Amino acid sequence: MSDDTTPGGFLNSYTLFLMAMASANVSAGFHRIAADQGLSVPEWRVLACLYDRRSASVTDLARLSLMEQSRLTHLIGRMQARGLVDRRRSTKNRRSVEVTLTPEGAVLAADLVRQAKAHEKTAILDRLGGEDTRVFHSLLRKLMAEPA
Numbered sequence: 001m002s003d004d005t006t007p008g009g010f011l012n013s014y015t016l017f018l019m020a021m022a023s024a025n026v027s028a029g030f031h032r033i034a035a036d037q038g039l040s041v042p043e044w045r046v047l048a049c050l051y052d053r054r055s056a057s058v059t060d061l062a063r064l065s066l067m068e069q070s071r072l073t074h075l076i077g078r079m080q081a082r083g084l085v086d087r088r089r090s091t092k093n094r095r096s097v098e099v100t101l102t103p104e105g106a107v108l109a110a111d112l113v114r115q116a117k118a119h120e121k122t123a124i125l126d127r128l129g130g131e132d133t134r135v136f137h138s139l140l141r142k143l144m145a146e147p148a
Helices: 015-036 041-053 058-065 069-081 103-128 130-144
Strands: 055-057 085-089 097-101
Touching: 015 041, 015 103, 041 055, 041 058, 041 069, 041 097, 041 103, 055 058, 058 069, 058 097, 069 085, 097 103, 103 130
Parallel strands: none
Antiparallel strands: 055 097, 085 097
16 A cells, blocks of 8 residues: 555655665675675675674674574585685684684685775765765764664
8 A cells, every 4th residue: 555645655765675775776786796706695795794804703793794693604614615714713712603714715805895895986985975975874874873
């Protein structure tokens, strides 16, 4: 049923739908770049997280990559078999597993980060301009913050 009070109906003004569609639209081009490297989107997210952090627990990676921990554990196993990551017991917490990039994974991650930045520039930053980008980033960080 259409919402007659909103021009274009419910979805045209539903913020979560608009955010999801915008993300899918601007991400599609980069996801093809990752796929050309044989990576799924979740694998790319893991590489990007490790590129920034050098090392992360499986728990932290699950949160940052937006994946269930059990699914992530399986994915890390595939990435390890491919030679992109290593995992070992944490020296700080024996119950925790730390994941790091291998040298091959670090090279791939660095190359993909470079391509992601170039894609972001043409797909988003150039389209929004400097001031809109600053405001947009500020609004996104506000939405990402934990509610008070």
